[in-house]
Amino acid sequence: MxxxxxxxxxxxxxxxxxxxxxxxxxxxxxxxxxxxxxxxxxxxxxxxxxxxxxxxxxxxxxxxxxxxxxxxxxxxxxxxxxxxxxxxxxxxxxxxxxxxxxxxxxxxxxxxxxxxxxxxxxxxxxxxxxxxxxxxxxxxxxxxxxxxxxxxxxxxxxxxxxxxxxxxxxxxxxxxxxxxxxxxxxxEKIKICDDEVIEYLKKLGILNVSELQRIEIEKRNEIIRIIKRIEGITIRQIARITGIPKSVVDRI
CATH class of the missing domain: 3.30.70.1290 (Transposase IS200-like)
Incomplete structure (x- = not known):
């Protein structure tokens, strides 16, 4: 074509x-x-x-x-x-x-x-x-x-x-x-790459995404709420990067 x-x-x-x-x-x-x-x-x-x-x-x-x-x-x-x-x-x-x-x-x-x-x-x-x-x-x-x-x-x-x-x-x-x-x-549909999300997490004090599995739930949820506001990010992408189940990310 x-x-x-x-x-x-x-x-x-x-x-x-x-x-x-x-x-x-x-x-x-x-x-x-x-x-x-x-x-x-x-x-x-x-x-x-x-x-x-x-x-x-x-x-x-x-x-x-x-x-x-x-x-x-x-x-x-x-x-x-x-x-x-x-x-x-x-x-x-x-x-x-x-x-x-x-x-x-x-x-x-x-x-x-x-x-x-x-x-x-x-x-x-x-x-x-x-x-x-x-x-x-x-x-x-x-x-x-x-x-x-x-x-x-x-x-x-x-x-x-x-x-x-x-x-x-x-x-x-x-x-x-x-x-x-x-x-x-x-x-053309906005997308944000994983590296940009990881860099943003570092600015929030999360130097390694595995830390999200160990911190207090309320603090973890607040961080998830913040990154969910990033333009172009998806629930599936957050779940993939953080290791937090998609259903959990969706509810936060």
Whole structure:
């Protein structure tokens, strides 16, 4: 069956998701994340695209960009090929790292642009990786809070009040608001990988999942209630990771 053609954006702006092949991790260390950010900076100059936002998760990446000449397909190919070549050499591996076909959606209105930008920056928050977007260093959120030399923050500021000085506070307030935003990732069904759940458990003081079998039941149940709120997690997944029966997890 022929692939469905990628929808062309009249505005030139796209929300992109690059996902690890078979949902595997794309990053093993902070050095890898730094390398990827350096790569999108490098090709921004070569491809002449505008970068409005990004967020690096363990097994997928969000980008909000505007093409200016080269198509998003060529841009993504340049970025992914460069990073995969470096990654494979570093870890002495070969083969694909990303899914062959990245996901994209056209961003045609100012309102939806702001919605996507908020959705991207809230990704680690909704995944339960952090409780404060400002503390998550692998997204462009902090660039909107301070100075930025490679993310076009002024465009988003102009959509709020038309003046960067006055609109900064309003934009950051907007990006912090609770919401039910439905963007590209929601439409393809959200999933969170086991490693992300295990990392979140560590932040809750559970360094080894077997500890959940030994602690007091009420404390265990409180931890289960917390991780059940993580966006994209399933009851079956929690049971598999923790060893707690699915029926018990379901009742907590």
């Amino acid at each position: 022929a692939r469905q053609a990628r929808k062309k954006s009249d505005s030139g702006i796209y929300h992109l998701i690059l996902r690890g092949n078979n949902r595997q991790n794309i990053f093993e260390a902070d050095e890898d994340r730094t390398r990827f950010i350096d790569t999108i900076r490098f090709y921004k100059k070569i491809c002449n695209y505008e970068l409005f936002g990004y967020c690096l998760m363990n097994n997928h990446i969000h980008l909000l960009i505007k093409e200016n000449g080269e198509s998003v397909s060529k841009i993504v190919k340049r970025i992914s090929s460069s990073y995969v070549s470096w990654y494979n050499q570093k870890y002495a591996r070969c083969g694909h790292l990303f899914q062959e076909r990245f996901r994209s959606e056209a961003v045609e209105t100012d309102e939806y642009f702001l919605t996507v930008l908020r959705y991207i920056h809230q990704n680690p928050l909704k995944a339960g990786i952090t409780e404060d977007m400002e503390k998550y260093v692998w997204s462009s959120y902090r660039e909107y809070m301070g100075n930025s030399d490679h993310v076009e923050v002024d465009f988003a500021f102009s959509l709020i009040l038309g003046d960067k000085t006055k609109s900064k506070e309003s934009l950051l307030k907007f990006m912090s608001e609770k919401n039910d935003d439905q963007c590209l990732k929601h439409r």
